[in-house]
Amino acid sequence: MAQTEFFRPGNLAAALDLLDQYREQAVIVNGGTDIVERIAHGGVRRAAIIYIHEIPELRGIGEGDGFVRIGGAVTYNDILASPLCCQFTALEQAVKEIGSPSIRVRGTPAGNLGTAVPAGDCCAAMMALDAEVVAASRQGERAIKLADLIIDYRRTALAANELIREIRIPVVPGGKTASAFLRLTSRKGQDIAQASAAVRLTLDGDVCRHAVIAMGSVSKVTVRAYSLEKAVAGKTVADAAEEIKAMVPAEVALRAADNPAFAARPTANIERQYKESVIGVIVARAMMTAYGKILAGEQ
Amino acid sequence: MTTASSAAAPLVAGTLIAEQASAQIATRTHQPVDLKLEVNGRRHRLAIDVRTSLLDALREHLAFTGTKKGCDLGQCGACTVLVGGRRVLSCLTLAVATRGPVTTIEGLTGSDDRLHPMQQAFIDHDAFQCGYCTPGQIMSAIGCVTEGHAESDADIREYMSGNLCRCAAYPNIVDAIKQAKPQMQEG
Ligand SMILES: Cc1cc2nc3c(=O)[nH]c(=O)nc-3n(C[C@H](O)[C@H](O)[C@H](O)COP(=O)(O)OP(=O)(O)OC[C@H]3O[C@@H](n4cnc5c(N)ncnc54)[C@H](O)[C@@H]3O)c2cc1C
Ligand code: FES
Numbered sequence: 001m002a003q004t005e006f007f008r009p010g011n012l013a014a015a016l017d018l019l020d021q022y023r024e025q026a027v028i029v030n031g032g033t034d035i036v037e038r039i040a041h042g043g044v045r046r047a048a049i050i051y052i053h054e055i056p057e058l059r060g061i062g063e064g065d066g067f068v069r070i071g072g073a074v075t076y077n078d079i080l081a082s083p084l085c086c087q088f089t090a091l092e093q094a095v096k097e098i099g100s101p102s103i104r105v106r107g108t109p110a111g112n113l114g115t116a117v118p119a120g121d122c123c124a125a126m127m128a129l130d131a132e133v134v135a136a137s138r139q140g141e142r143a144i145k146l147a148d149l150i151i152d153y154r155r156t157a158l159a160a161n162e163l164i165r166e167i168r169i170p171v172v173p174g175g176k177t178a179s180a181f182l183r184l185t186s187r188k189g190q191d192i193a194q195a196s197a198a199v200r201l202t203l204d205g206d207v208c209r210h211a212v213i214a215m216g217s218v219s220k221v222t223v224r225a226y227s228l229e230k231a232v233a234g235k236t237v238a239d240a241a242e243e244i245k246a247m248v249p250a251e252v253a254l255r256a257a258d259n260p261a262f263a264a265r266p267t268a269n270i271e272r273q274y275k276e277s278v279i280g281v282i283v284a285r286a287m288m289t290a291y292g293k294i295l296a297g298e299q
Numbered sequence: 300m301t302t303a304s305s306a307a308a309p310l311v312a313g314t315l316i317a318e319q320a321s322a323q324i325a326t327r328t329h330q331p332v333d334l335k336l337e338v339n340g341r342r343h344r345l346a347i348d349v350r351t352s353l354l355d356a357l358r359e360h361l362a363f364t365g366t367k368k369g370c371d372l373g374q375c376g377a378c379t380v381l382v383g384g385r386r387v388l389s390c391l392t393l394a395v396a397t398r399g400p401v402t403t404i405e406g407l408t409g410s411d412d413r414l415h416p417m418q419q420a421f422i423d424h425d426a427f428q429c430g431y432c433t434p435g436q437i438m439s440a441i442g443c444v445t446e447g448h449a450e451s452d453a454d455i456r457e458y459m460s461g462n463l464c465r466c467a468a469y470p471n472i473v474d475a476i477k478q479a480k481p482q483m484q485e486g
């Protein structure tokens with residue numbers, strides 16, 4: 001078996017040089033809560049392990065150009081300790097749910113996006129918050145919207161020589177807009193979502209002017225619920241919530257044709273029915289929470 | 300050990316001895332790497348595959364079998380150790396990425412053989428049955444106190460929620476932490 005080498009680049013430029021050199025032969029390790037187990041058990045075998053978790057340039061949280069900027073190695077605990085990040089209720093609520101304190105001390109939102117599984121709680125929260133990532137390589141940088149980043153089950157649009165340098169969340173003027181995240185799990189702690197929803201709601205009086213809705217665990221990727229967004233626009237929040245409770249959004253894709261991995265499970269049919277019957281309620285509740293935040297005057 | 304200026308240059312094989320890698324240079328470690336790891340106050344040298352978890356390094360290479368392997372997936376907390384005084388899941392940590400001295404359950408007892416207040420509190424409160432989860436519980440419990448999360452029962456339960464106990468000693472574990480907390484803060 002080919003050799004695996006371990007690199008601990010001291011800064012971003014060095015990390016990008018290594019990625020450029022090794023490309024598909026490299027694996028990035030950040031907090032390691034997803035990938036270390038796969039490396040240690042042989043599921044992922046690459047020539048180079050590039051450990052980026054301690055790179056100072058990736059550890060910052062800041063604000064600028066209308067965005068809150070979260071570095072590519074910022075941890076969940078860093079997020080929870082940051083008022084700047086916690087102004088986004090959906091993000092705060094998603095992060096609080098993730099794993100346990102032992103996971104949150106190491107795990108990172110960038111790693112959550114990098115893993116790109118449909119149960120990724122940050123994927124849903126970030127998508128509803130209309131976030132984008134700044135992908136950096138030796139050749140330069142580009143911004144990628146969340147919906148364009150996650151392209152398939154465990155697949156992102158990042159090139160082999162790119163890493164997520166930062167995640168940017170647009171700051172929407174307060175008063176009329178708020179967000180929320182909600183997930184349904186079998187157990188209270190240390191479990192992944194059976195279904196999750198993140199909503200960013202903008203009101204016009206009592207009417208939904210605009211809602212961005214993302215759903216987790218109902219397709220092979222995190223999805224925007226455009227059908228629900230359309231259904232709620234222009235309605236009062238109460239009417240909208242009532243209506244979407246009963247809906248199975250068109251973006252829910254849990255049939256064999258959409259997701260072979262899902263279909264292989266013996267319980268797939270029951271799981272599908274369950275998810276289909278709860279997702280509307282989860283979205284409606286997340287929307288009501290966001291509504292409550294607006295009424296309470298929070299962002 | 301060699302140094303060069305390109306990003307891919309080998310710099311330091313170990314991790315503990317590596318200061319913050321300098322601005323221009325990346326740290327590279329060959330396989331099997333010559334790793335220096337400080338465990339329980341003693342420096343150890345070991346030759347390991349860079350893909351080895353800290354848990355396997357401790358158990359398989361250094362025979363610190365007090366640290367338990369439950370799930371090997373980050374879900375149970377049995378493998379919890381302290382690195383630089385902070386609580387870490389050793390199964391989700393690459394041994395080569397470890398910085399700072401490691402403390403395992405074996406390192407808690409002083410040279411006079413007196414138990415750590417947290418170990419004593421676990422005994423006093425019957426905070427275990429089979430004992431398999433206990434080393435991890437105790438290391439997490441120490442982190443819970445030193446990291447300032449033992450202010451209330453709810454606080455303790457939340458911080459300890461990554462440590463599972465099939466024997467369900469949970470209430471007694473909370474009591475043990477409450478007993479040990481003031482003793483740890485005194486001494
Ligand atoms: C016990 C347990 C419970 C968990 N519970 C939850 C949960 O409730 N909800 C949830 O969503 N997740 C959960 N997770 C999954 C995991 O913690 C998260 O997905 C975490 O965010 C991963 O971040 P990390 O920094 O540890 O990533 P790593 O494991 O270091 O990396 C994950 C992937 O992303 C890539 N990557 C990491 N950083 C970057 C970057 N900056 N640029 C490009 N690629 C990058 C890596 O190459 C790898 O492919 C749980 C995991 C465990 C072990
Ligand atoms: S063995 Fe590490 S958490 Fe279970």
Ligand code: FES
Pocket residue numbers: 426427428429430431432433463464465466467468
């Ligand atoms: S004492 Fe048996 S698992 Fe905790």
